[in-house]
Amino acid sequence: MIGMQRKWVAHLFLILGVVVTAFPLYLAFIASTHDAATIGRGRMPLLPGHYGVDNYEQAWSVGSGERVNGTPVRITMWNSFLMALAIVVGKVVVSALTAYAVVYFRFPLRDFFFWLIFITLMLPLEVRIIPTYKVVSDLRLINTFTGLTLPLMVSATGTLLFRQVFLTIPRELLEAAKVDGAGPLRCLWSVVLPVSTPGMAALSVILFLYGWNQYLWPLLITTDRKLDTVAIGLARMLGNAEGLMDWNVVMAATILTSTIPTGVVIFMHRWLVQGLIEVSK
């Protein structure tokens, strides 16, 4: 056989990779099961302690302690969940409609619209941040859920992905539906979208993580703690990362808020990988 590198060498390297990847998370988990004093002593244990339940309880429902001041994780996780969900639904709907128009209709300015949307790829939030903030503030959307999610619902990637997917659908399928008397919207709903489910699922997984992990936008748009997202809540808790603080609670919050992305990777890694590769085409 070709490329007969010894199997154990391959396993060795990959296991090393996994250890490096997992160690920071393992350490966070260990820290989340000890008390603050043990961690503050500067001799980090490598095996779990007995304070896990207390720490997670505190992170989940209080979010603050003697030397930590944050937002309860149950609030930040709920906010991030809603935010991610809104972004997924919004982006999928908005970009599917656009791609449908671009692929199946011919109309004046079609290419112009397409390029206008394509250009947004070149304008990350970071480069237009102040004027975008101003727009949202002029629309009186600061500290609102709409302000948090609506501006993130546009994406060229979604549109490009749907366009790719739609282009691979045989035209005969639609012609047949038309002969049966289906109109354009009927065709979208009953023919095009069902065939595009795998692409849509892959896109949704990526968008969900994107929404769940948002930081800069919520940092600017929300000051109200009730709207704190996961990332904002964690950053608030961490503060200046002093040696003497309730690291146990911070780490419990870190682990709790990581469960959702972790679950996504474990149970949907196939879609995640497919989505990453599809989006790049």
Added chain:
Amino acid sequence: MTKVSAVFPNKVLPYLLVTPQLTLTIIFFIWPSLQALYQSFTASDPFGVKTRFVGLKNFRDIFTDPYYWHSVRLSFVFALQVSLFVMAVALLLAFMAKNPLRGATVYKVFLLWPYALAPVTTAILWVFMFQPSIGIVATVLRYMGLTWNHTLHGGQALLLLILASVWKQIGYNFVFFLAALHSVPKSFLEAAAVDGASSSQIFTRILFPLASPTTFFLLVMNVIFSFFDTFGIIDTLTKGGPAKATETMCYRLFVDGFKSFLINRSAAQSAVLMLFVMILTALQFRFLQHRVHYE
């Protein structure tokens, strides 16, 4: 664009279909970007009451500021170090995982794990290991006679930032390299083996050249990641410090705009970054077209 005939003859419906996307794009992308460009050529007081055209003054201001050049140099050095480091590790791991292995999925899931986590989470995990007084790595280093304090030493802060960024991006690069290595035709490898090529020869002469479009693609993606997506990591880990040691272009733009309220200066920096992203995107696009051409 593909030139196939329309499936539906409707004249008004397509406009309705693109309206949501177009409205949001114009309000939240195009208009603010034009605003940023406009602001980069004007000067206004902090309250935005009076505005006047000043030509290239804002650009002159930033380009004569040594600290701005520092942030430019830093951004490129940082991006290049992260990209090369992460790609070397990911390519090695992908090469190891290329043949069918037991537990391949488990490896993949573990390596992708950090990719799915928030940048802030990444920063917290790494700051916890390197916290000068309680961090486990800092403690070990102290026993070895090395003083670690990234809140005082700029070089250490940058190193920490690089490590955290690399850790986060390995999985993403791994997935693409693995796909590229899998797409190499088996017949090439068999022919090489028949000719007696060693495993390292196969790698350098066949696999790596054939994976080079992926390498280029990943380089661009890693540079974009390092420039823009590291904001959360920087803001949580170092806040651009100590003494601007980790103040990348993006972070500086944020500080000038939202902390110092130098709106016009910040806008000029936006314009520079916009130009940079445009060049990157154009490169990417041209290159991908070439790739399609060859396939």
